[in-house]
Amino acid sequence: xxxxxxxxxxxxxxxxxxxxxxxxxxxxxxxxxxxxxxxxxxxxxxxxxxxxxxxxxxxxxxxxxxxxxxxxxxxxxxxxxxxxxxxxxxxxxxxxxxxxxxxxxxxxxxxxxxxxxxxxxxxxxxxxxxxxxxxxxxxxxxxxxxxxxxxxxxxxxxxxxxxxxxxxxxxxxxxxxxxxxxxxxxxxxxxxxxxxxxxxxxxxxxxxxxxxxxxxxxxxxxxxxxxxxxxxxxxxxxxxxxxxxxxxxxxxxxxxxxxxxxxxxxxxxxxxxxxxxxxxxxxxxxxxxxxxxxxxx
Amino acid sequence: xxxxxxxxxxxxxxxxxxxxxxxxxxxxxxxxxxxxxxxxxxxxxxxxxxxxxxxxxxxxxxxxxxxxxxxxxxxxxxxxxxxxxxxxxxxxxxxxxxxxxxxxxxxxxxxxxxxxxxxxxxxxxxxxxxxxxxxxxxxxxxxxxxxxxxxxxxxxxxxxxxxxxxxxxxxxxxxxxxxxxxxxxxxxxxxxxxxxxxxxxxxxxxxxxxxxxxxxxxxxxxxxx
Numbered sequence: 001x002x003x004x005x006x007x008x009x010x011x012x013x014x015x016x017x018x019x020x021x022x023x024x025x026x027x028x029x030x031x032x033x034x035x036x037x038x039x040x041x042x043x044x045x046x047x048x049x050x051x052x053x054x055x056x057x058x059x060x061x062x063x064x065x066x067x068x069x070x071x072x073x074x075x076x077x078x079x080x081x082x083x084x085x086x087x088x089x090x091x092x093x094x095x096x097x098x099x100x101x102x103x104x105x106x107x108x109x110x111x112x113x114x115x116x117x118x119x120x121x122x123x124x125x126x127x128x129x130x131x132x133x134x135x136x137x138x139x140x141x142x143x144x145x146x147x148x149x150x151x152x153x154x155x156x157x158x159x160x161x162x163x164x165x166x167x168x169x170x171x172x173x174x175x176x177x178x179x180x181x182x183x184x185x186x187x188x189x190x191x192x193x194x195x196x197x198x199x200x201x202x203x204x205x206x207x208x209x210x211x212x213x214x215x216x217x218x219x220x221x222x223x224x225x226x227x228x229x230x231x232x233x234x235x236x237x238x239x240x241x242x243x244x245x246x247x248x249x250x251x252x253x254x255x256x257x258x259x260x261x262x263x264x265x266x267x268x269x270x271x272x273x274x275x276x277x278x279x280x281x282x283x284x285x286x287x288x289x290x291x292x293x294x295x296x297x
Numbered sequence: 298x299x300x301x302x303x304x305x306x307x308x309x310x311x312x313x314x315x316x317x318x319x320x321x322x323x324x325x326x327x328x329x330x331x332x333x334x335x336x337x338x339x340x341x342x343x344x345x346x347x348x349x350x351x352x353x354x355x356x357x358x359x360x361x362x363x364x365x366x367x368x369x370x371x372x373x374x375x376x377x378x379x380x381x382x383x384x385x386x387x388x389x390x391x392x393x394x395x396x397x398x399x400x401x402x403x404x405x406x407x408x409x410x411x412x413x414x415x416x417x418x419x420x421x422x423x424x425x426x427x428x429x430x431x432x433x434x435x436x437x438x439x440x441x442x443x444x445x446x447x448x449x450x451x452x453x454x455x456x457x458x459x460x461x462x463x464x465x466x467x468x469x470x471x472x473x474x475x476x477x478x479x480x481x482x483x484x485x486x487x488x489x490x491x492x493x494x495x496x497x498x499x500x501x502x503x504x505x506x507x508x509x510x511x512x513x514x515x516x517x518x519x520x521x522x
């Protein structure tokens with residue numbers, strides 16, 4: 001089977017073959033890489049396992065990152081949950097803590113699985129793994145969900161590089177949220193249309209998200225943004241599973257995202273020349289870190 | 298060249314954080330450059346430019362580059378502790394930081410030294426999402442991304458060298474995916490980088506090594522994804 005570059009093509013292929021999107025995706029992947037579909041799934045399982053390990057390690061740690069800007073938030077949230085719930089039920093609490101656990105591991109140079117990027121690595125695993133635990137979903141279905149998430153990222157990346165420097169954070173954490181929403185619909189047993197609607201609805205609502213990291217580091221606002229967008233992506237799945245449709249089809253949403261990404265000032269695309277990075281506090285932190293690291297050398 | 302992405306470009310790689318371009322990319326540049334030098338160096342000097350220089354400390358770019366040179370891959374838990382490890386291995390290392398906007402935003406020059414081998418200078422860039430390229434070896438332009446098995450040659454510039462090397466490959470039915478040639482001056486030294494769809498057997502390397510006027514040959518295996 002040849003490569004597929006748009007969502008409408010893959011939906012049509014799946015429809016003609018009477019298959020789920022993840023099945024079509026693993027078939028293509030196997031063909032292109034010249035390996036079996038089982039081997040594709042084995043590779044996905046390894047990534048799923050490493051996501052679970054990152055969560056486990058992150059939940060135990062409160063070590064700060066090299067810059068000192070983050071590392072303690074997951075521990076704070078866990079401490080609060082030991083005292084009692086706030087607004088979220090247990091499953092939402094887990095989505096939040098798993099997300100922070102993963103992205104904080106990333107910030108402290110721990111091992112994570114990029115999904116799609118390192119700076120957005122907390123979103124897909126927290127949603128898929130926390131909700132799979134709560135629904136008691138077996139591993140094969142978690143793998144189906146992760147392949148579905150991957151399919152979304154893969155097709156988007158055919159049009160748009162998944163890098164803050166190219167199209168802002170909409171193409172990193174934004175795409176991660178769409179991947180998570182689509183994966184969650186698959187995890188819950190939703191149909192192909194619902195999967196693509198979940199991704200489209202999610203993408204539409206983060207369009208234009210800027211990448212303005214303080215001191216150029218993957219920490220502020222990235223760490224907390226992972227937590228926010230994990231919860232947000234559940235909304236995308238929840239709406240889509242009720243058959244709420246995106247008025248704008250997903251391929252057009254991606255085109256629009258690309259257009260917006262190109263129109264965004266380079267100062268808001270990972271260069272730390274505007275936004276949060278150049279607030280008085282952002283600049284102060286940047287100066288202090290530069291001074292500290294110059295002294296180290 | 299813009300090939301369609303794999304599923305594993307968006308889920309994975311499993312890597313040590315925090316940044317695919319500034320940490321994983323740095324490891325992969327170090328890894329490829331180290332394979333091109335071909336030995337664990339006794340001394341290695343890194344010159345980091347622009348974003349690599351400005352945000353490198355916070356992203357562990359320095360640790361990543363050194364870890365790669367010492368042969369570690371992007372998912373090695375020891376990357377964080379690589380400075381201690383280098384000291385144990387008696388590898389002397391240093392970092393310098395520069396601003397030069399004629400250079401790529403994420404670029405590095407690595408100088409390798411070992412008493413038994415000629416000194417080498419290798420430059421690399423990190424282009425995003427962990428993708429990288431080695432752009433220069435000892436001043437010659439290359440474009441080695443680690444996506445293919447690659448042959449790297451530096452040789453005397455004279456007629457027929459490209460033919461002799463490629464005919465050896467053709468005899469083994471090895472298909473060339475892309476090729477990059479450069480030279481410093483007519484009749485002096487020239488370079489060849491050949492990306493191949495397939496594994497290069499060692500005896501091809503031996504045969505090329507036997508040719509007159511080949512100063513350096515390396516077989517660089519595809520980087521694990």
